[in-house]
Amino acid sequence: MHSVLPRVAAGLASFLLCFSLQAATPNLVVYTYDSFISDWGPGPKVKAAFEATCNCTLELVGLSDGVAMLNRLKLEGDNSRADLLLGIDTNLTAEARSSGLFYAHELSLQSSALPDPWQDDLFLPYDFGYFAFVYNKEKLASPPTSLRQLVDDSDGPTLLIQDPRTSTPGLGLLLWIKKIYGDKADQAWAQLSPRIVTVSKGWSEAYGLFLKGEADMVLSYTTSPAYHMIAEQDLRFAAARFEEGHYQQIEVAGMVRSSQQKELARRFLAFMISEDFQKIIPTTNWMYPVVGGQAVLPPEFDQLIDPAPALLLDETSVAEQRKNWVEEWLEVMSR
Amino acid sequence: MIIPRAIPASLVLALLALLVLAPMAGLLHLSALPGYEPGDLRFWESAYLRRVLFFSIWQAVLSTLFSVLPAILVARAFAMQPDLPLRRLLLGLFALPLVVPGVVVVMGVVSVYGSDGWLPMGRSLYGINGILLAHVFFNLPLAVRLLLPLWQVIPQHHWQLGEQLGMNAWQRFRFIEWPMLRETLPGVLLLVFMLCLTSFAVVLTLGGGPRSTTVEVAIYQSLRFDFDPARAVMLALLQLGLCMLVAMLTLKFQRMPEVEIAISAPYRSRRSTLSSVVNLLLIGAATLYVGLPLLSLLIDALQGPFFKMVTSSQLWQAFANTLFIGMSAALLSVLAGWFLLQYSASLARQGRVTGARVVELAGSIVYVIPPLVIATGMFVLLSPHVDVFDWVYPIVIAINALMGLPFVVRCLGPSMRQSHARYHRLCLSLDLQGWNRFRFIEWPLLRRPLGLAIALVAVLAMGDLGVIALFGSTQTATLPLMIYQQLGAYLISQATVTALLLLLLCLAVFALLERGIGGKPDVAN
Numbered sequence: 001m002h003s004v005l006p007r008v009a010a011g012l013a014s015f016l017l018c019f020s021l022q023a024a025t026p027n028l029v030v031y032t033y034d035s036f037i038s039d040w041g042p043g044p045k046v047k048a049a050f051e052a053t054c055n056c057t058l059e060l061v062g063l064s065d066g067v068a069m070l071n072r073l074k075l076e077g078d079n080s081r082a083d084l085l086l087g088i089d090t091n092l093t094a095e096a097r098s099s100g101l102f103y104a105h106e107l108s109l110q111s112s113a114l115p116d117p118w119q120d121d122l123f124l125p126y127d128f129g130y131f132a133f134v135y136n137k138e139k140l141a142s143p144p145t146s147l148r149q150l151v152d153d154s155d156g157p158t159l160l161i162q163d164p165r166t167s168t169p170g171l172g173l174l175l176w177i178k179k180i181y182g183d184k185a186d187q188a189w190a191q192l193s194p195r196i197v198t199v200s201k202g203w204s205e206a207y208g209l210f211l212k213g214e215a216d217m218v219l220s221y222t223t224s225p226a227y228h229m230i231a232e233q234d235l236r237f238a239a240a241r242f243e244e245g246h247y248q249q250i251e252v253a254g255m256v257r258s259s260q261q262k263e264l265a266r267r268f269l270a271f272m273i274s275e276d277f278q279k280i281i282p283t284t285n286w287m288y289p290v291v292g293g294q295a296v297l298p299p300e301f302d303q304l305i306d307p308a309p310a311l312l313l314d315e316t317s318v319a320e321q322r323k324n325w326v327e328e329w330l331e332v333m334s335r
Numbered sequence: 336m337i338i339p340r341a342i343p344a345s346l347v348l349a350l351l352a353l354l355v356l357a358p359m360a361g362l363l364h365l366s367a368l369p370g371y372e373p374g375d376l377r378f379w380e381s382a383y384l385r386r387v388l389f390f391s392i393w394q395a396v397l398s399t400l401f402s403v404l405p406a407i408l409v410a411r412a413f414a415m416q417p418d419l420p421l422r423r424l425l426l427g428l429f430a431l432p433l434v435v436p437g438v439v440v441v442m443g444v445v446s447v448y449g450s451d452g453w454l455p456m457g458r459s460l461y462g463i464n465g466i467l468l469a470h471v472f473f474n475l476p477l478a479v480r481l482l483l484p485l486w487q488v489i490p491q492h493h494w495q496l497g498e499q500l501g502m503n504a505w506q507r508f509r510f511i512e513w514p515m516l517r518e519t520l521p522g523v524l525l526l527v528f529m530l531c532l533t534s535f536a537v538v539l540t541l542g543g544g545p546r547s548t549t550v551e552v553a554i555y556q557s558l559r560f561d562f563d564p565a566r567a568v569m570l571a572l573l574q575l576g577l578c579m580l581v582a583m584l585t586l587k588f589q590r591m592p593e594v595e596i597a598i599s600a601p602y603r604s605r606r607s608t609l610s611s612v613v614n615l616l617l618i619g620a621a622t623l624y625v626g627l628p629l630l631s632l633l634i635d636a637l638q639g640p641f642f643k644m645v646t647s648s649q650l651w652q653a654f655a656n657t658l659f660i661g662m663s664a665a666l667l668s669v670l671a672g673w674f675l676l677q678y679s680a681s682l683a684r685q686g687r688v689t690g691a692r693v694v695e696l697a698g699s700i701v702y703v704i705p706p707l708v709i710a711t712g713m714f715v716l717l718s719p720h721v722d723v724f725d726w727v728y729p730i731v732i733a734i735n736a737l738m739g740l741p742f743v744v745r746c747l748g749p750s751m752r753q754s755h756a757r758y759h760r761l762c763l764s765l766d767l768q769g770w771n772r773f774r775f776i777e778w779p780l781l782r783r784p785l786g787l788a789i790a791l792v793a794v795l796a797m798g799d800l801g802v803i804a805l806f807g808s809t810q811t812a813t814l815p816l817m818i819y820q821q822l823g824a825y826l827i828s829q830a831t832v833t834a835l836l837l838l839l840l841c842l843a844v845f846a847l848l849e850r851g852i853g854g855k856p857d858v859a860n
Contacts, residue, residue: 034812035824039649061724064804067559071711075365076718158458163539165556198461199544201536204822208442209540211827213451227825286825323561327383333545334386 026056028264030253031069032086034062042284049276056264066092066168074099078258083265086126086253086272090312091171093123093252094319103257105269112273112290114250115310123252126272127287130246130307131172132239133159133217134224140216143240147180150242151188157216159196160206164326167202168249169219174329175318176247179311185325189332199333222246222307223286229300230283239305246307251287344678347671348697354737355701358712359568365715366565384553391532391549392577394463394542398470398531403524405471406478407516409621411508412614413479414486419615425622426483427846429476430791432625434798434841435632436815437469437536438822439834443628444469444541446635453627465541470534474527476625480791481523481745484784485515488750504610521585522699522745528581529702529741532574535801550574554705564711571708578703582696589692629838636835639828650817650833657813657840660728661797664735665848668792669785671736672698672743679748680755695748699741706734710805727806734802739792746788747781754780786853793848794841814840 037043037060047058061081063069066088073080080101088096096102102122109118109125118125133150135143140157144150150157162170181188197215200206210218217240228234253272255265271277278289279296289296365371413422435443448456448468456464489511497507535551550570558567644650675698683691713730717723723730758776762768767776800815812820814837821830 034816035820038817038820038824039647040821040824040826068805071559071562072714075715079719081722081724163545165552165560166539193544196544197458198540198542200540202438202823204819205438205441205536205540207825208438208822208827209445209449212442212445212449214445214449224825231825326560330383330545330548334383334548 026261026264027059028056028083029059029081030084030086031061031063031082033065036087037062042280045280046277050271070096073101080256080258082256083259083261084253084255087251090250090315091318094315097122101257103255105255107269109273113293114290123254124269125250125252125290127281127285127289128250129287130222130248131169132222132246134220134237134239135217136236137238138236146243151191160210160215160218161196161199162203162206163199163201169203172247172249173219174325175313178325179313180244186328186332193333222304226300226304227286230298241305245309245311247311340678340681343674347674351701355704358709361712361715362564362568371564387548387550387553394466395528395531398467399524399528401467402471402474402527403478406475406482409617410479410482412617413483415614427842429479430794430845431838432473432476434794436800436818440469441540443632446631447627461543466538469537469541470531478523478527485519489515519749521589525582525585526741526745529578533703551705555707558707558711567708571704574703578700586692632834635831639832641832644829644832653812653814653817656811657797660732661793663732664739664796665789665793667736668739668743669789672740676748676751680752683752684755684759695744698744701737702741706801709734727811731802731806735796735799739795742791743788747784750781750784783853786849789852790845790848794845797841
């Protein structure tokens with residue numbers, strides 16, 4: 001009894017001390033997707049780097065994906081704890097913009113690695129990538145060199161893709177084909193359909209099936225081979241370069257309008273487009289950093305294909321047409 | 336004072352209704368707000384919906400038949416071979432498929448039947464074949480586990496009588512076993528049907544594409560992709576209605592057996608060598624079928640970075656979360672199920688069979704309301720008042736307990752009814768109530784099905800991905816969520832190690848609970 005009491009008191013005191021310390025440093029809450037904050041994601045390094053300078057606590061809250069984040073923020077409205085949202089892509093920005101829940105960042109991104117200059121008062125990009133079909137060089141000697149060749153060659157490689165209703169790359173391919181084929185997209189899908197082994201719910205199922213050897217090519221990113229080179233020293237994988245260009249995905253972050261700490265939130269955004277943040281991205285998120293150029297890229301990234309020209313549909317037409325296009329896709333693919 | 340059984344049961348039913356209807360009402364309310372207007376409601380008439388509905392039912396019916404019919408034979412074979420070496424281990428193995436996350440099952444099935452697999456099927460895997468292979472992998476072992484206890488309650492003297500009368504195998508089945516099966520089989524069919532109907536990632540991925548869209552996918556699409564809550568709620572109600580229809584159909588064939596319950600030592604009859612060989616072949620085939628995908632997972636996992644991973648604190652945090660959620664959900668679910676079944680059994684004893692079935696059905700059918708609908712609705716209701724992140728555990732546990740209820744009803748229902756039918760008068764005459772009745776009458780009779788129920792719901796909740804994925808972040812992640820996150824980040828070999836860890840945890844929990852609560856096997860109490 002005698003020995004327990006002081007220890008309890010000491011414990012209580014240190015608890016209170018912690019509590020008061022915590023109350024003294026501001027807490028910045030960022031909603032993001034959960035792979036961002038996992039052990040292997042950028043989260044832990046980003047948190048350490050930002051907290052080293054900000055005199056604050058960075059609280060990264062992981063939700064399943066961009067759609068979940070945005071739906072969550074809409075449901076919470078002005079009661080949200082979030083100061084920032086990090087991890088929606090340009091296919092969602094129009095919807096996010098019209099929700100009226102975001103606040104101008106007032107920062108500028110002068111020279112970015114993005115193919116087109118960035119002009120958006122609400123959202124700032126933190127990384128980007130290009131969709132591509134990835135294949136095993138030992139199994140597929142001559143991959144198609146254009147999207148049209150892939151579509152037209154009825155004896156071409158078999159494919160694994162994702163469902164645009166449930167997956168980001170799946171939606172990416174839908175838009176890619178729409179960008180190239182326009183009104184004839186349904187015919188292109190009809191031609192492709194017999195060679196599509198399956199359409200999975202998410203990226204992970206399709207990629208897993210591809211590694212098990214279920215098809216010649218899988219819809220993924222141009223940067224996927226870099227993962228195998230760097231993390232597994234496996235040089236067998238490559239992305240097929242299509243001469244029409246590759247559809248882009250740009251991931252962005254934005255400040256929440258109801259945030260009480262806009263200054264701190266803005267400092268985070270400034271940090272996000274600095275080299276300290278950007279150099280973490282290539283080998284944790286396996287995407288391209290938006291600033292820093294060659295200095296922040298591992299040498300293996302030099303061996304990746306050049307995806308130019310970058311393809312992107314404007315966010316308004318995506319927001320307006322997405323539903324119709326998906327219905328059109330469903331119609332063709334269900335035949 | 337005796338509390339009538341109707342009171343706790345009504346409380347449970349009211350809670351169930353609240354847990355299911357309130358979120359749906361929340362979603363409908365939301366659809367009245369600007370920004371969430373319901374989309375085109377003519378989708379009721381669309382060819383798309385008709386196709387989705389037809390496909391959902393078709394694949395679910397086929398999957399159910401292919402799972403449950405062979406399961407009768409396999410369960411029977413297990414029952415007839417009580418001295419089989421490794422019998423308990425094999426039956427433990429049969430509890431595992433239930434907890435493997437869908438995406439891992441897809442990988443396992445592909446390792447066995449894919450183009451580079453051990454038994455390659457090529458492209459024909461994708462379509463109804465793949466869906467059936469995966470669903471049978473999930474549900475055949477479950478049905479075996481649920482049906483096997485039947486043979487343990489067939490009284491010894493029935494077998495002896497059959498032997499004296501010179502019955503052949505078919506006659507024994509028809510006159511001794513079938514009357515028992517008729518009571519349990521409809522419920523098992525319904526449960527497996529519900530599991531297959533609400534299947535999602537497996538159906539989409541192995542089904543070959545959007546041709547294989549189920550109602551569950553359509554619900555997910557309307558709530559996530561279109562954010563049209565009204566449509567999601569209506570589709571969920573459609574799914575509920577469909578299951579009620581199937582429930583009524585299956586229950587029409589249900590008959591209560593007119594035999595007394597007995598927990599007896601397994602009957603060791605003088606079986607012919609031929610029937611033993613057939614039994615062993617059946618068990619062998621089923622074990623291979625269930626074991627091969629698990630074996631492929633084991634082989635993959637043993638090549639994984641095992642030692643690097645066991646030092647990860649996120650892994651052990653997820654391990655602890657999994658265990659905590661599984662155990663809590665199992666206790667809650669069994670407690671709620673116990674009250675429901677006590678009430679339903681007492682109704683049945685009084686001859687109010689329809690009432691009894693309605694109570695049981697209410698406990699089971701909530702399963703088909705997708706967790707996404709419940710969780711999103713709860714979020715709508717709770718988020719203006721509390722920080723939902725502080726409530727992750729209670730919400731996840733409650734929904735998982737809800738999802739476990741049909742399993743409790745299946746495991747425990749028949750024995751509870753029989754215990755009431757046989758011992759209620761004795762209890763009255765001895766004035767045995769409450770704790771004493773539980774201790775002297777119900778515990779010895781029911782501890783076995785109780786053990787199975789708790790063990791099943793615990794591993795089921797431990798394997799849950801649907802609910803935790805909606806709320807979980809790294810701090811609250813469970814092993815299945817971690818597997819999913821690793822697979823989403825190229826970390827496939829790490830994911831297989833995590834999956835192996837999950838399976839080992841489930842195996843241990845299952846064995847401990849089933850043995851600890853159910854008691855030693857093959858001992859008459």
